[in-house]
Amino acid sequence: MRITLLLLALLIFSCSPKKELQPIVINQSSNTLSQGHAHNDYEQDRPLYEALENGFTSIEIDVHSYRGKAVVCHDSEDLGSKPTLQELYLDPLSKIIAQNGGTVFPGKKEQLILMIDLKEDKDLLLDILTKDLVEYDLLIKSSLDAHEIWKPLQVIISGDPPLDKILYDKTGYFYMDGRIHHLDEDIDDYVMPRISMSYRDNFKWLPNGNLSNEELERMREMITKVHARGKKFRFWGHPETAAFWKLLDREGVDWINVDDLKTFREYAAKQQTDN
DSSP states (O other): OHHHHHHHHHHOOOOOTTSOOOOOOOOTTSOOEEEEEETTGGGSSSTTHHHHHTTEEEEEEEEEEETTEEEEOSSOTTGGGSOBHIIIIIHHHHHHHHHTTSOSSTTOOOOEEEEEEEOSOHHHHHHHHHHHHGGGTTTBOOTTSOTTOOOSEEEEEESSOOHHHHHTOSSOOEEEEEOGGGGGSOOOGGGOOEEEEESTTTSOOOTTOOOOHHHHHHHHHHHHHHHHTTOEEEEESOOOSHHHHHHHHHTTOSEEEESOHHHHHHHHHHHHHHO
């Protein structure tokens, strides 16, 4: 049944009538951005497409539950007019992966991370996601897969999800975007590959990146603690300037939260040229 549904998804490109989706163009010679996290991607003019065209390898998607569906939006107003996760992301990705011979990015065996942020009704949303994601089983990484199996998509759940449902999920699809305090809890390392923290709640707003020695040391302690457990680190809610991106890059932040996708791509290309 799973294979049948997947084949149908690969053969039929379904897009939401609520949001027109344009054909994707990915320049095969362009580099993917291993640090690029497209924050609130669904708010871009062309969700998913702009992130992939600019080489982003992690995409943030806020979801609410509505009539048994996971709908994509930040706020809970007018949910009936919002596209579903399948319409805006999963179905288009199925077509892209089929066109590219099993990968999201042409000619690159690079995994795309879908970081799904649960906004309300979190237990119910995980049940809905379990039902939705099983239709794309051959595309989505599962902790139950044999070690040698590679899949083009990984799902990481954010938004303070119910931990027991993540830990005892029987599909293996759900990985967790944790917080620093989770490192001191009894959670298997493989379940939680990413740790995210609010920048604004911990540091002064300094777009020039000139943190005090005290704040810089505190940032380094956070990052070192996360890396010591073999996990990747991300801040959210930080300035979006080249100077600040350079600070995060220098200090070893693994995923850089970005709203201005094109500008960050240009920054990353310049950094690569300069180095």
